[in-house]
Amino acid sequence: MSPRHRRTRIRLIPLAAAALIGATVTVVGASDPDPASAAVPATIPLTFTNNSARGEQVYVYNLGTELSTGRQGWADANGTFHPWPAGGSTPVPAPDAAITGPATGRSITIRMPKFSGRIYFSYGQKLVFKLATGGLVQPAVQNPSDPNRNILFNWSEYTLNDSGLWINSTQVDMVSAPYAVGVKRPDGTVANTGRLKPGGYRGFYDALRGQPGGWANLIQTRADGTVLRALAPGHGIEAGALPSGVMNDYINRVWTKYATSTLTVTPFANQPSVKYHGRVSGNVMNFTNSAGAVVTSFQKPDSDSVFGCYKLLDAPNDQVRGPISRTLCAGYNRSTLLTNPNQPDTSSAGFYKDAVTNHYSRKIHAQMADGKAYGFAFDDVGAHESLVHDGDPRQAYITLDPFD
The missing domain is CATH 3.30.920.50 (Beta-1,3-glucanase, C-terminal domain)
Known part of the structure; x- marks a missing residue:
């Protein structure tokens, strides 16, 4: 696992930072019961809805660890697991794990297996993933030479095991394309989090631009003027965008x-x-x-x-x-x-x-409809994180929201 533990923690266990991924997120306190008594089936449906009002093609990826074996890999739209092949000392292209996402105003339903990992989504271009000897190389856009630097993308992190589903909306690494997550409970109700207030997307970036001290430099744009993301402040220090002694x-x-x-x-x-x-x-x-x-x-x-x-x-x-x-x-x-x-x-x-x-975390919390965000890795202290959980999930949801 990479020593840079900046990824969102779900119940205290971090994803490795954007580098070689040798292990992904697991859940502390959610021990797997006897399989014979497990309420959670092998896969559950994930409805992925595109309400972004953007015209670009969306691509979806389900990457992570197969919990029954500990193997790293990806899941296709049917929830079938595919282990990654061996990587190289010079990273080699990973198999194309992209699922074609829905057009704006439409939805698709895929299957989530018992995984601990991430749902990535990108607009307009497929993401570039490579395999090194240590595992999957994931995007690290604080590096200006990263091949995904000019792609608009984001991700959700989740664990699905015999004790249920934990799924979050994360801002630990960056604030980018807006989305919300949800889980349907056995009684049919749906718990949601991660949704911005009306005007919250623009409001966040406007607030960050107005914060003196280098905070505006966290914002990355593309040559065509598209706002891609705001780096989290730790990545901003790494990229030279934020003064190293800001705190x-x-x-x-x-x-x-x-x-x-x-x-x-x-x-x-x-x-x-x-x-x-x-x-x-x-x-x-x-x-x-x-x-x-x-x-x-x-x-x-x-x-x-x-x-x-x-x-x-x-x-x-x-x-x-x-x-x-x-x-x-x-x-x-x-x-x-x-x-x-x-x-x-x-x-x-x-x-x-x-x-x-941490003005970055302050400003993203201020724009969330429920006040919850993962503005830094341990934003779950006091339960202020954008995470939903159910021990007997019937369905998961990811909704791409408008950029307003």
Whole structure:
């Protein structure tokens, strides 16, 4: 798995960043029951609707991990799994996994297998996927030489297993072509998320253009003037579009505050007695348990670590460091660590109030119809992420929305 863990986490497990994919998303806490008692069939229908009002041909891809075998590959429109062939030390073209999508105003229904992966969709051109010895090379459009740089595309991430379906609308890497996701429950009701407010697409880009400090440079356009995407700030730092020290002032103030006071982290909502106490000493924030023993330590993070929730804020899938780190990551991105010494702060009323904050995440949340987004990897802290789940899903939905 790539060390760049900027992909959306579904229940804490990240997709590898846009590089070699050796593993994809799985779900913590959604263990597979005995197959004989599993309620979820081998495949479920996914209705893919194009309400974009755009005339370009849409292409759809279902890529990921076959959960029964751990193999990487793709699924066709019938939900049949096809493993990727071997790659090369010089990446070679992957098989064409594109499903022809619907014209605007129309829908298609395909089958989703028990996968952990992504539904990509592109407008006007097929995406370029290649295979290296380490696995599938996925788009990394923060790299100006990426072959997908000038293609308008986006993706949803999902896990379907014997415990149900988790499907999200993600902005962890970029804000691009608008879409919403949904799941039909056994009683026939549909839970949806990811939909922008009326005018929200233009509103987001207008707001980002108006934010001083380099944030407007996150927006990528094509030579014909088409707005393609806004990079997430971590990718913006990587691409040289956003200053590398954009969060430093806030980080420094947090470090100063907790050199003389204590930051208390209660990482599990269902275990309020589990608390860790953080104090800064020199360049290290040490966390102790209730017995006073140091359980983990963090060096002073940089802006990239904050935005990516990795490097100096690495979050392993354990029961101590990972939960503390994800709480810190949320507090830094939302700028709540100075105003509340008891974390996580789960009330959105106090989010993004500092002048130094993740303005990208702030602005996309402000434009969502339900206020939910995956503006950074651990936006699920406090359940502010654009994710829907059902343990007995009858159908999934992805709807391409207008660019208004």
